[in-house]
Amino acid sequence: xxxxxxxxxxxxxxxxxxxxxxxxxxxxxxxxxxxxxxxxxxxxxxxxxxxxxxxxxxxxxxxxxxxxxxxxxxxxxxxxxxxxxxxxxxxxxxxxxxxxxxxxxxxxxxxxx
Amino acid sequence: xxxxxxxxxxxxxxxxxxxxxxxxxxxxxxxxxxxxxxxxxxxxxxxxxxxxxxxxxxxxxxxxxxxxxxxxxxxxxxxxxxxxxxxxxxxxxxxxxxxxxxxxxxxxxx
Numbered sequence: 001x002x003x004x005x006x007x008x009x010x011x012x013x014x015x016x017x018x019x020x021x022x023x024x025x026x027x028x029x030x031x032x033x034x035x036x037x038x039x040x041x042x043x044x045x046x047x048x049x050x051x052x053x054x055x056x057x058x059x060x061x062x063x064x065x066x067x068x069x070x071x072x073x074x075x076x077x078x079x080x081x082x083x084x085x086x087x088x089x090x091x092x093x094x095x096x097x098x099x100x101x102x103x104x105x106x107x108x109x110x111x112x113x
Numbered sequence: 114x115x116x117x118x119x120x121x122x123x124x125x126x127x128x129x130x131x132x133x134x135x136x137x138x139x140x141x142x143x144x145x146x147x148x149x150x151x152x153x154x155x156x157x158x159x160x161x162x163x164x165x166x167x168x169x170x171x172x173x174x175x176x177x178x179x180x181x182x183x184x185x186x187x188x189x190x191x192x193x194x195x196x197x198x199x200x201x202x203x204x205x206x207x208x209x210x211x212x213x214x215x216x217x218x219x220x221x222x223x
Contacts, residue, residue, distance in 0.1 A: 004155070033209075033211075035213075040215075041215055041216070042117075042119075042201050042203075042213030042214050042215050042216050043156070043201070043203075043213045044213070045210045045211055045212070045213075048209060048210070055209070056208060056209055056210050058210060090155050090156070092155070097209045098209065100144050100146070100161040100163070100205075101158060101161065102158065102211070103158070104148075104155030104156050104157070105155050106153065106154050106155050107153075107154070107155050
């Protein structure tokens with residue numbers, strides 16, 4: 001059984017560009033949540049996907065969007081990058097939205113210059 | 114806006130000492146989780162508490178959920194260098210949107 005994987009590990013982008021981050025959920029998990037973790041802070045909930053539909057969203061602007069595929073893997077897209085978007089982006093998978101246990105991937109470190 | 118405040122923010126102790134980390138909120142949570150995160154990695158779930166007053170033990174770690182389900186504590190007995198890391202609490206208000214605290218950075222010196 002493989003854990004949650006994310007790609008790429010690191011990414012450097014320029015302000016105004018667009019970025020796509022990818023996440024493969026743990027086997028058997030149909031729910032993926034995305035978080036943004038700024039340096040020195042706890043993760044902040046961006047949104048959750050359940051069976052290919054958005055199932056809840058945090059306080060992030062519409063330029064943060066996502067997708068979930070039939071195999072339950074997921075993408076996070078960020079348009080019009082801003083300097084403050086520099087952070088560690090984490091995805092977490094769980095068996096279902098109501099599951100108390102979520103398993104995190106190692107994250108993608110995004111730097112916006 | 115729901116907030117989870119953790120204290121202390123930083124803690125540096127000698128191996129063998131005991132410590133307690135606190136997680137407080139003015140909001141009620143249906144469940145609360147504790148994670149440990151090491152540099153360059155994602156958080157790893159340590160425990161989930163659901164019932165007010167619940168106490169769970171994981172080897173030298175003891176977790177307690179407040180009676181009113183607004184606060185929690187993590188107590189580590191006889192800390193070891195391997196306990197070093199960022200400890201995060203996260204609460205779920207029932208909407209599956211987990212609110213994370215700002216974390217407690219623990220360093221255990223050998």
